[in-house]
Amino acid sequence: MSEDLASLAKDRGIRYFMISYTDLFGVQRAKLVPASAIAEMQQDGAGFAGFATWLDMTPAHPDLFAMPDAAAVVQLPWRKEVAWVAADCVMENKPVLQAPRTILKNMVAAAAGQGLRVKTGVEAEFFLIDPDGAVISDGKDNASKPCYDQLALMRRYDVIAEICDHMQELGWKPYQNDHEDANGQFEMNWAFDDALITADRHSFFKFMVRSVAEKHGLRATFMPKPFPNLTGSGCHIHVSVWDESGTTNKFHDESDEMGLSQQGYHFLGGIMKHAEAIAAITNPTVNSYKRINAPRTMSGATWSPNTVTWTGNNRTHMVRVPGKGRFELRLPDGAVNPYLLQAVVIAVGLSGIASKADPGKRLDIDMYALGHTVKDAPRLPLNLLDALRAFDKDDALKAALGTEFSEAYLNLKRNDWNNYSAQFTEWERATTLDI
Structure with a gap:
């Protein structure tokens, strides 16, 4: 599978990517990103406020960025113009060590x-x-x-x-x-x-x-x-x-x-x-x-x-x-x-x-x-x-x-x-x- 999500979108007719991470309570959090912006998101991540989800953070924490893992992309079979992609959480260019997917990868x-x-x-x-x-x-x-x-x-x-x-x-x-x-x-x-x-x-x-x-x-x-x-x-x-x-x-x-x-x-x-x-x-x-x-x-x-x-x-x-x-x-x-x-x-x-x-x-x-x-x-x-x-x-x-x-x-x-x-x-x- 191509690691270039923009090329994948063009090849498969994907209009939107759902960049998703799972918080500590198992709730799935996502942002819907148009294919025209996915190259930037693949490089810099989609921004979230960690406190707004079930992570142990405060409103004063810096932005949390969900970095899409191209190896985990799934084109929705029931809505093919959308692709779901699991993401890894980073903050200030470092992995968020309480993020469940990070823990599993470790x-x-x-x-x-x-x-x-x-x-x-x-x-x-x-x-x-x-x-x-x-x-x-x-x-x-x-x-x-x-x-x-x-x-x-x-x-x-x-x-x-x-x-x-x-x-x-x-x-x-x-x-x-x-x-x-x-x-x-x-x-x-x-x-x-x-x-x-x-x-x-x-x-x-x-x-x-x-x-x-x-x-x-x-x-x-x-x-x-x-x-x-x-x-x-x-x-x-x-x-x-x-x-x-x-x-x-x-x-x-x-x-x-x-x-x-x-x-x-x-x-x-x-x-x-x-x-x-x-x-x-x-x-x-x-x-x-x-x-x-x-x-x-x-x-x-x-x-x-x-x-x-x-x-x-x-x-x-x-x-x-x-x-x-x-x-x-x-x-x-x-x-x-x-x-x-x-x-x-x-x-x-x-x-x-x-x-x-x-x-x-x-x-x-x-x-x-x-x-x-x-x-x-x-x-x-x-x-x-x-x-x-x-x-x-x-x-x-x-x-x-x-x-x-x-x-x-x-x-x-x-x-x-x-x-x-x-x-x-x-x-x-x-x-x-x-x-």
């Missing part, structure tokens, strides 16, 4: 410095709901076990097929789409790739799904737990580590019972060791913990972990090894920041390799039925505040992700928790008026 570079190339795939679940957000959009989708329901899937064929067609056109190699475990919930899968590519695609995917849903008069949400009685939306991530050329899977060991190499076990050990702390990143909202710590849902299972355990091909644990040479982290939810998800997994994995971390005993039990019998495994945080406290105590993880990021993230997320705690609820009135 972690990718750290892995590359060890001759490692992290490849990942994500399973992004979402709901299609009415525009006002009150109910799911399909009144007929009311089965108690709706997972893989073919009629419900086909009633949303126009939306799902259009999104999948777009992914095929973009070369993402989508391979399956399904109705998920909650009424009104769907999942779409595409091929795994290098961590930065997956993060850019994950970011664009959320924008694309919302855009196509709106076109059809619907609303898409990646909220972790939009309905109390239904299964929440996860964002499981499949992880493998390859050599520098990307041809040899360094996690794969055919002689091992699980098909994992010692390096793979150590990487997994890093995830297990830091699990309580990474929840602050992988499960970043107040609502996230309504999914992790949910009671039994209408379908009979939450499909969400609440304890730090790992296993083989068993979906009731935080980590499962579904096949040789890779594992699946089932902790993240739909609200996770696409870039911070990849960055934190690489950070704790590299830490595990460096310290030769032991992932602990594999448990081959049904955690939903027998989890109460496991006495020595840590529990995942009960709420966002507990997760933030765990993250703040993890000095090694904060150092790996960067002090500027860690302080900024904790500051904004603590404010988020405080704003939530200041809300006066009907539950308080119902349970306290007569005390």
Whole structure:
């Protein structure tokens, strides 16, 4: 792909570029730049006021410039005169160290410095709901076990097929789409790739799904737990580590019972060791913990972990090894920041390799039925505040992700928790008026 965006615009008939970056809360920020100005923007960046977005800045900070990464340009399949392009944030000619894409690029570079190339795939679940957000959009989708329901899937064929067609056109190699475990919930899968590519695609995917849903008069949400009685939306991530050329899977060991190499076990050990702390990143909202710590849902299972355990091909644990040479982290939810998800997994994995971390005993039990019998495994945080406290105590993880990021993230997320705690609820009135 040409690195000259002006030439690309001329060749492809692009009239506008959407220069986009993702802030600390996972919100996508963009400026629409006419193709006639893109050469200047590619050199100098599109200007933003960082304080106006979810970055830990003040109105006194200098201009933030979003530098478009030509390698990440995506021509919108549904509006071809517009191209979306992921951007890196700079301020006074220096990278903004709290910016999520910068953090991920730093972690990718750290892995590359060890001759490692992290490849990942994500399973992004979402709901299609009415525009006002009150109910799911399909009144007929009311089965108690709706997972893989073919009629419900086909009633949303126009939306799902259009999104999948777009992914095929973009070369993402989508391979399956399904109705998920909650009424009104769907999942779409595409091929795994290098961590930065997956993060850019994950970011664009959320924008694309919302855009196509709106076109059809619907609303898409990646909220972790939009309905109390239904299964929440996860964002499981499949992880493998390859050599520098990307041809040899360094996690794969055919002689091992699980098909994992010692390096793979150590990487997994890093995830297990830091699990309580990474929840602050992988499960970043107040609502996230309504999914992790949910009671039994209408379908009979939450499909969400609440304890730090790992296993083989068993979906009731935080980590499962579904096949040789890779594992699946089932902790993240739909609200996770696409870039911070990849960055934190690489950070704790590299830490595990460096310290030769032991992932602990594999448990081959049904955690939903027998989890109460496991006495020595840590529990995942009960709420966002507990997760933030765990993250703040993890000095090694904060150092790996960067002090500027860690302080900024904790500051904004603590404010988020405080704003939530200041809300006066009907539950308080119902349970306290007569005390």
